[in-house]
Amino acid sequence: MRINLLLRLLVAGGLLAGAAGCGQGSAGDGGAGGSGVGGGSTHGPEGSTQRARDVSEAWSGSKAARIWRERYFPMDAAVQLPAGAFRNEADERAYATQNFELGGPLPSRSPKEGEVRWRGGGTLALPVSSARAAYEKLARGRNSGPSLVVTGARLGTMTLSTSRGPAAVPAWLFTVRGYDTPLKRVAVAPSELPRPPVGPVEQTSDEQTSDFLLPLSGIGPVSRDEAAVTLRAQHGSCDKGPQVAVLETADNVVFSAGVRDRSDGPCTSEMRSKKVTVRLDRPVGDRMLLDAFTGRPVPYAAPPGSLAPSWS
Known part of the structure; x- marks a missing residue:
């Protein structure tokens, strides 16, 4: 990733950290946060909220969602x-x-x-x-x-x-x-992933959404009560780590990943991965867990030192 692109991402990530809203939630640095349900709510910049809603609505009731619920995805x-x-x-x-x-x-x-x-x-x-x-x-x-x-x-x-x-x-x-x-x-392979009903965010796009969203690296353990989800999120070299905004609806949960509190000064271009635990307002149940950036289900990520993940 080019340094100037990372700078744009991190600057916008500072906006993500500072924004707030009613009935909203986020998590960062391994902390937990909740979000509203019903029609769905989240926090973060306006573009992040709208992107999460677009992804949620595209998957809700779609052919891809039906395939996801009928086939084998470990x-x-x-x-x-x-x-x-x-x-x-x-x-x-x-x-x-x-x-x-x-x-x-x-x-x-x-x-x-x-x-x-x-x-x-x-x-x-x-x-x-x-x-x-x-x-x-x-x-x-x-x-x-x-x-x-x-x-x-x-x-x-x-x-x-x-x-x-x-x-x-x-x-x-x-x-x-x-x-x-x-x-x-x-002893069996995962089913073929369905074609998503929505495309990923284009990083080269002029739209505001691409300036503050980052893709998630994967999903880890879900708590026994299914109300806390561990994710692997990315961040850069001159911020205070990743944070994840959440949009919950009856059909799915959409995670919007960004960064917190970018500091001034030059940044190197490497991206780092860190675990973030997000607490939901209610158990996951049969709801899909989606990445706002990719527009796809968040893939399972094997913990470091383990053998290959079940699907990617």
């Missing part, structure tokens, strides 16, 4: 570790570097399809990957350091958070030497 890590992992630093390092080795045979056959079963009802049949393919997604390390030894595998299930709520998902359960419970790896 919002959780693709791997679940054995109980008690890790026994020691060597095993932790082996996992972090994806250094695995086979100490036994893997199943040579698998069913063509498996069912994703949602806790709230509903199923979806999807192609199942082979045990070998799932193993190779784990074992990408090729070094002489410590390794985790896989001695076998069987097809089972693991529970994941998805865009439709918790689901039992087909998974390969790998036996790992030294552990009493298996390492689980998802």
